[in-house]
Amino acid sequence: MIVKTREYPAVILSYEALFRRTFPNHRKRSMMETDLAMYRAGYRGEQILDYHLSGITSPHFAIFHNLRLFDHKNPFQLDTLLLTPSFALIIEAKHLSGKLIFENDFDQCIRIKNDQTKERIENPIAQSARQQSHLQSLFRWMEVDNLPVHSIVAFTHPSIILETSSPPPKYISQLILVENVVNRIRKHHHFHSKNLLTTSQFERLQTRLLHKHAPLIHALLKKYDIPPGTLRKGVQCEKCNNLSMTWKRRSWECSVCKFRSRTAHIAALLDYFLLVQRSISIRECCDFLGLDKRHVAYYLLNSMGLSTVGKSKATRYVFNFESFGDEVLNGKVLEKSN
Numbered sequence: 001m002i003v004k005t006r007e008y009p010a011v012i013l014s015y016e017a018l019f020r021r022t023f024p025n026h027r028k029r030s031m032m033e034t035d036l037a038m039y040r041a042g043y044r045g046e047q048i049l050d051y052h053l054s055g056i057t058s059p060h061f062a063i064f065h066n067l068r069l070f071d072h073k074n075p076f077q078l079d080t081l082l083l084t085p086s087f088a089l090i091i092e093a094k095h096l097s098g099k100l101i102f103e104n105d106f107d108q109c110i111r112i113k114n115d116q117t118k119e120r121i122e123n124p125i126a127q128s129a130r131q132q133s134h135l136q137s138l139f140r141w142m143e144v145d146n147l148p149v150h151s152i153v154a155f156t157h158p159s160i161i162l163e164t165s166s167p168p169p170k171y172i173s174q175l176i177l178v179e180n181v182v183n184r185i186r187k188h189h190h191f192h193s194k195n196l197l198t199t200s201q202f203e204r205l206q207t208r209l210l211h212k213h214a215p216l217i218h219a220l221l222k223k224y225d226i227p228p229g230t231l232r233k234g235v236q237c238e239k240c241n242n243l244s245m246t247w248k249r250r251s252w253e254c255s256v257c258k259f260r261s262r263t264a265h266i267a268a269l270l271d272y273f274l275l276v277q278r279s280i281s282i283r284e285c286c287d288f289l290g291l292d293k294r295h296v297a298y299y300l301l302n303s304m305g306l307s308t309v310g311k312s313k314a315t316r317y318v319f320n321f322e323s324f325g326d327e328v329l330n331g332k333v334l335e336k337s338n
């Protein structure tokens with residue numbers, strides 16, 4: 001049973017915002033495109049994993065997609081966590097093509113790409129072991145340290161070939177092809193047949209994990225050294241993609257194609273929150289959306305149900321994902337502009 005669905009990744013939303021708000025000839029454009037392609041491939045792998053897990057509907061198997069937790073010191077992100085009353089299983093998706101060779105010597109992982117170039121990559125098992133240790137530490141802190149935590153890496157690309165040295169490294173059984181994931185879960189279930197949590201403890205743990213989830217918003221302006229003041233401002237037209245909408249007679253109108261919208265500011269504000277900062281004042285809102293009347297900014301921000309901090313002129317409207325509709329957050333509206 002899916003307890004937490006996989007949202008459209010915030011990092012991909014942020015990159016899409018970055019492409020809208022920087023010029024196509026930006027000097028770091030190709031680096032940004034390469035980085036975004038990597039995140040998109042990762043998301044594709046996670047979707048393939050989700051497809052294979054979709055048949056697991058029993059309430060005794062609680063599935064959390066894309067959880068970001070703190071082990072009270074460090075943040076850690078889990079592609080998928082399967083929680084049962086008798087064990088927990090972390091499943092990392094890796095969407096790599098080509099051939100991967102896992103060598104006993106130096107615990108190396110060598111990747112041979114489809115164009116035959118060879119590179120050493122971080123052994124996926126090392127990342128998986130770190131996450132396992134973070135989750136164990138969180139469970140200890142939550143006083144559920146009797147629950148065994150396992151981790152596996154599922155390779156999701158249809159053309160991946162896995163090879164090992166002889167004898168194979170001892171972690172090799174933790175690496176699987178995605179089509180075998182359900183079988184592997186069955187094996188774990190068979191091995192851990194005794195429930196260690198009562199039904200109420202199991203349900204309480206699910207609620208606590210959901211509560212602890214804190215999505216990360218990547219600081220892309222810092223990453224690419226882009227001053228916030230150089231971003232392109234304005235409200236984008238969803239028909240012609242120009243940042244050309246002006247507020248007229250209680251709605252937005254595109255000065256290029258005359259398309260009208262009452263909600264075009266929502267995607268623009270999401271861009272601001274993802275890229276610039278997590279809260280906005282009336283003055284900053286007027287500046288970013290190109291409004292000359294404060295009362296319009298006040299009306300638009302209040303109509304979105306954003307919470308506020310501060311009073312009168314110091315009021316700031318605080319970002320939360322819940323104030324933005326699914327259409328914006330699952331990339332449907334935003335994809336059109338890429």
Ligand SMILES: [Zn+2]
Pocket residue numbers: 237238239240241242244254255256257258259
């Ligand atoms: Zn237009």
